[in-house]
Amino acid sequence: MVDNDKVNTGHNIEDKELIKNARKPVGELGHQILDRMNKSHESMAQWGVSHFEVKEDSKILDIGCGGGKNIERFAKQISQNGRVVGIDYSEVSVEKSAKLNQKFIDEGIVNVLQGSVSDMPFHDETFDIVTGFETIYFWPDFINDLKEVNRVLKNDGIVFFCNEAVYREGEMEKYDDLVELLDMKIYSEEVLRNSLEKTGFKDFKAYLNDENDWICVTARKI
Numbered sequence: 540m541v542d543n544d545k546v547n548t549g550h551n552i553e554d555k556e557l558i559k560n561a562r563k564p565v566g567e568l569g570h571q572i573l574d575r576m577n578k579s580h581e582s583m584a585q586w587g588v589s590h591f592e593v594k595e596d597s598k599i600l601d602i603g604c605g606g607g608k609n610i611e612r613f614a615k616q617i618s619q620n621g622r623v624v625g626i627d628y629s630e631v632s633v634e635k636s637a638k639l640n641q642k643f644i645d646e647g648i649v650n651v652l653q654g655s656v657s658d659m660p661f662h663d664e665t666f667d668i669v670t671g672f673e674t675i676y677f678w679p680d681f682i683n684d685l686k687e688v689n690r691v692l693k694n695d696g697i698v699f700f701c702n703e704a705v706y707r708e709g710e711m712e713k714y715d716d717l718v719e720l721l722d723m724k725i726y727s728e729e730v731l732r733n734s735l736e737k738t739g740f741k742d743f744k745a746y747l748n749d750e751n752d753w754i755c756v757t758a759r760k761i
Contacts, residue, residue: 663691673703688738
């Protein structure tokens with residue numbers, strides 16, 4: 540029996556008010572969850588990014604940039620000819636990401652914006668790579684949001700998603716409390732493949748880490 544102020548995340552029993560901020564961080568608890576995410580997601584992120592290549596001149600968009608750790612990671616891999624842009628609909632996330640990456644912002648290779656994946660303030664075919672770490676669970680209209688990702692990607696550009704949870708038939712009961720609390724959607728490999736192929740992507744590849752229940756996927760814009 541879990542206390543009313545606690546939630547079973549599928550892996551741990553956590554404070555409910557804190558975990559609510561995983562969807563859209565706000566206030567002091569938002570700062571706390573972002574600090575934790577920067578640390579707790581690092582092993583998954585390192586595993587995930589090993590599945591695609593960042594070049595010195597890559598133009599990269601990180602959607603749902605959270606605490607900004609992945610912006611920092613990519614900024615260290617590019618030259619002055621590259622660019623990393625983070626976007627998040629949480630004001631606290633934008634503040635946190637900008638603070639962590641102030642050095643790179645000052646150098647002119649990083650920019651952090653507040654905005655929604657559903658209507659991004661970028662020209663068509665701007666980016667070589669679009670990434671999303673632990674964020675697609677919360678996208679309001681997955682198919683249309685993927686079309687928006689496709690729009691801002693250059694031809695043959697890469698889309699990459701990495702999640703700590705993957706839908707597996709008959710194994711989802713452990714996530715019931717979390718899904719209800721955060722109004723989130725956990726996607727299967729098949730749904731990710733079909734959704735990406737339906738919205739103008741090809742060369743779908745999925746990588747599963749069964750020990751940790753992680754999934755990352757890549758695809759290219761047609």
